[in-house]
Amino acid sequence: MAQKTVIEAIREGMDEEMARDPSVFLIGEDVGQRGGVFLASDGLYKKYGELRVIDSPLAESCIVGVAIGAAVNGMRPIAEIQFADFIAPAMNQIIEEAARFCYRTAGDFSLPMVIRAPWGGGVHGALYHSQSIEATFAHIPGLKVVAPGTPADAKGLLKAAVRDPDPVLFLEHKRTYRLVKGEVPGGDAVVPIGKAEVKREGTDLSLIAYGLMLTYCLEVAEKLAAEDISAEVLDLRTIKPIDQAAIVATAKKTGKVLVVHEDTRFAGIAAEVMAIIMEQAFDALDAPLMRLTAPDVPAMPFNHVLEQAFMPNADRILHKAKELAAY
């Protein structure tokens, strides 16, 4: 198996899906000649032409609304929002339209479409190029929300998202694009939506994360091992539908759980994970459930001191994990 970056895995995933199925196409800002601002679609315009790699006007509602219509009429669009921070103009189309087509027609219509959005910080992206949007959209019934953290999962989940009959919000952490490398299986390796994965086995405590925080949690688990603390790391991979069984299983196994996310705290994904554990694994707990998140400020500031103060990092996760282990 070849070592690849996350961005390479995503590009390959799109390329293979477009080659496999002529109804798959890409629409977004700068995705054509430029190959996307992160080069996610580099080479696809030349390979598939202007009818399948469409440079959209600078209008996010247009990108999503047109994708919805195309999906109604037999296509499988991949709509790229250049930065997750700019998805707000499309929220009416995503929440009121895409998420409800199936329900409001009692299954007559469904929308096989993917909305790709680079998210997350640590790249000096400031208030409007660093946001986490998963909790906002995970709250909306009718949407699926995916947030892979490794190249293999990024490619495999992208393939699953393209083939899914429902709208999938596919979140790509920008910091992982070129930072995280890993082996990507050849062939048509689809990773199912809705399945978490234990990325490291452990017995003393559980770290639950997704996106960039997965990489940090794996680093922390390694450091904890050096201190004879055995940490299990569960990668959610899919935010919605969340893998309740995997969450409950790790909680029951270790009895101590720390949930980590880069999104702000209030009503975040950690709160939902903790509620699931309280409902289904309360008796197995040996410590209060803990979470490490960004604080409830509007977004990540530009200045590096403020950026670091906002984002959870390996040191902070390690500190919190030791507190949990000692409880």
Add this chain to the structure above:
Amino acid sequence: MATKTREVEAKGGQSRHRSLGLSDDQALRIYEVMRLARAVDERMWLINRQGRAPFVISCQGQEGAQVGSAAALRPGQDWVAPYYRDAGVILWFGMTAKDQMLSFFARREDPNSGGRQMPGHFGSRRLHILTGGSPVATQLLHAAGIALASKQRKEDAVTAAYFGEGAASQGDCHEAMNFAGIHKLAVIFVCENNGYAISVPQSRQMAIPNLADRAAGYGFPGVVVDGNDVLACYEVTRHAVERARRGEGATLIEAKTYRFTAHSSDDDDKRYRQAEEVATWRQKDPIQRYAKYLRESATLTDPVEKDITERVDQQVDEATEYAEQAPDPTPDDLMTFVYKQGTVS
């Protein structure tokens, strides 16, 4: 590309429909669908006022713009993206009075939504009627997307997107027309300009008399047509369809018309419209006007009118009786089709 808004004048003559290529039977079929749309609507108001159903939203007064434009399309091959008043459009595209009444009573069998949506939120994949929600103008972008797919697959389907002049103030309206213009999509934007968005008159919605003038900004033609002249609506839409099928792109049609009823059964239009204004427009009723023409052209005779009335009344009676007695959804139906394969949480 500079384009100028065209204002279409109704041409006179006693064989207008024939000169437009419509047979007598086709001309009468248009009339019958207009009559059916009106009759279903009137029955819904009656039932609503008797307290037997909670909500109605009307097509009355706009049937000419609706059926005239839809009649230029090929039901089942072309697509329509209707808005909530477009009973005339969806009946032309194959929905029935029974379908409408099942929706009105929110029954389980309602083909639009299984009783989940308010009346007027049409949708049928089989009939190529796009599902609609309540936020306005969103469907214009969907129509552009449907037309994009037709272009990608090199199919000659045309998509007609319907909206009121209030919806034209939404950003999605601009974004849809802009995208359709760029890609020369086979979309026909049909604005049923009835002068009011609930209570707000056109003069508070836009600073121009003709919405169709905006088409120039998107690089395609804009046409103003008398929306209460069903044959004029047919004519301009047919031209737009031919243009679209030739690959020349979109057209914006602004059909000037009027809403006879309040916005909905929950609105009181006396708070913002003068009774005299409504009465004046009722004199221009598109159905009565078309009937007069059909009689003068000897297409509509007393026996034919009698047959049509009987058929329409029978459909409305049977639809009402069936739908009112049809079962409600069960509580279990609440949880189905959140996703194509059911519910996940």
